Amino acid sequence: MPDETPTASDPHDADLPADAWSGVHRGPLRAGEWVRLTDQKGRRHNFELVPGKRFFSNRGHIEHDELIGREEGFTVASSAGGEYLVFRPLLSEFVVSMPRGAAVVYPKDAAQIVATADIFPGAHVVEAGVGSGALTCSLLRAVGPWGRVSSYERREEFADVARANVRQFFGGDHPAWSLTIGDLAEALPASGERVDRIILDMLAPWDCLEAAAGALRPGGIVCAYVATTTQLSRFVETVRAHGGFTEPAAWESLVRDWHVEGLAVRPGHKMIGHTAFLVTARRMAPGARPPVKKRRPAPGAYGPDYTGPRPADLPPQVLDQSFDA
Structure with missing residues (x-):
């Protein structure tokens, strides 16, 4: 400062x-x-x-x-x-123009993460994949100086960019932030920490789900930020197969501007369309499992062409390789 x-x-x-x-x-x-x-x-x-x-x-x-x-x-x-x-x-203006090592989490997605992952003052939040530090700034502002944001980044060059950007925005080294170079899947269990929220912004967030489950307090939230439908499917099904989380919720947000001049009111020509999918789920208490879904999956959803994780208690016809969808 x-x-x-x-x-x-x-x-x-x-x-x-x-x-x-x-x-x-x-x-x-x-x-x-x-x-x-x-x-x-x-x-x-x-x-x-x-x-x-x-x-x-x-x-x-x-x-x-x-x-x-x-x-x-x-x-x-x-x-x-x-x-x-x-x-x-503004923070939303700063992050889209900051120097970049990796792609930034856009303001529309950062706002969704802070709101739907219920980031609160005093929370201990773990962030896997610090990127260029855009989401880190939003998380630090949300937890305040009495909370904690523990970021994990595998690549030193990305971490260097993120450090510089966070220092630039806050005017110094934020007392609530720690940045570790390493793999969350190994480093978080080794730390023995118990945390309130975990944000996974990485290529293979399913690789970190077991570590997240071990560190999250009951009622805590895991939130994944993924770019493609294949990543989305793999993470959602891994959460279901784990059994220690509530049914995952998945969505994306689209932002469209409007042109307004007198009676000329129409959608603008610019739009922030798909940037990423968000997935959230809450941690169950130790030994507890969520209720089995009443709604059956679509016929063939987990048929012979599906090779990913499979949730427990699937109806037999969904798994029948001879079943004609």
């Missing part, structure tokens, strides 16, 4: 306390903060404010000193007459 905090004339406009670790500031823009400039065509530029430096674009330059000390939410003109809107970047 920056050491010097500009004072506000109104105490209600004072900056947030540093120990809140929100990644958000109030009051005048200050050196060391990041700002987001948006031009008249919607093009966006994020950069750190440094006294004496200049921001350059195809519309000339802007002195950083022209921005420092002003309240956000103003327009500024470049040396060649370009107009820019100046704000501090």
Whole structure:
């Protein structure tokens, strides 16, 4: 966090306390903060404010000193007459423009994970696959400085990018975050930790399900973030076959913007379509199993062409190789 905090004339406009670790500031823009400039065509530029430096674009330059000390939410003109809107970047804006090692979890999915996995202040959340740190920022904000986020990443180069991005957003090393280089399937059982939530953002989340089951408290939630239908099927069926979780719920979210000008109201031409599937399930108490589903699977769903995990107590006709679907 920056050491010097500009004072506000109104105490209600004072900056947030540093120990809140929100990644958000109030009051005048200050050196060391990041700002987001948006031009008249919607093009966006994020950069750190440094006294004496200049921001350059195809519309000339802007002195950083022209921005420092002003309240956000103003327009500024470049040396060649370009107009820019100046704000501090929101978390949702920061993550889509941050430097990337791996693909980022988009804001629409991060919001779904925080809500449906019920990430709460003080929770201990395990994240497998830190990527570029986008989801990590949302998890840290949700658990607060009194919670814990334990991230596991196999690749050192991804971990380095994530560390830099998380530090950039929060202004320092968040006290609730730990990052381990290694495989969660081995490292989490070895730690002996008991946790509230586990988020699996990786190619083969089913490989970590046994470790997740051993670490989750009863009532805890496992949430997988997978890109393809084959990954979705494999993970869901692995959860069912395990028997120690509730029936998994799977879904995706699509976001479509709208064009609104007077009577011209129509869907926009841009859309954030498929990014990933989300799957959640809750951990049962030790030795307990969920009720057997009343609804039968579709004929042939687990027939001879299906080679994945099979849930227990399937009706015989579903498994009959001679059954004609």
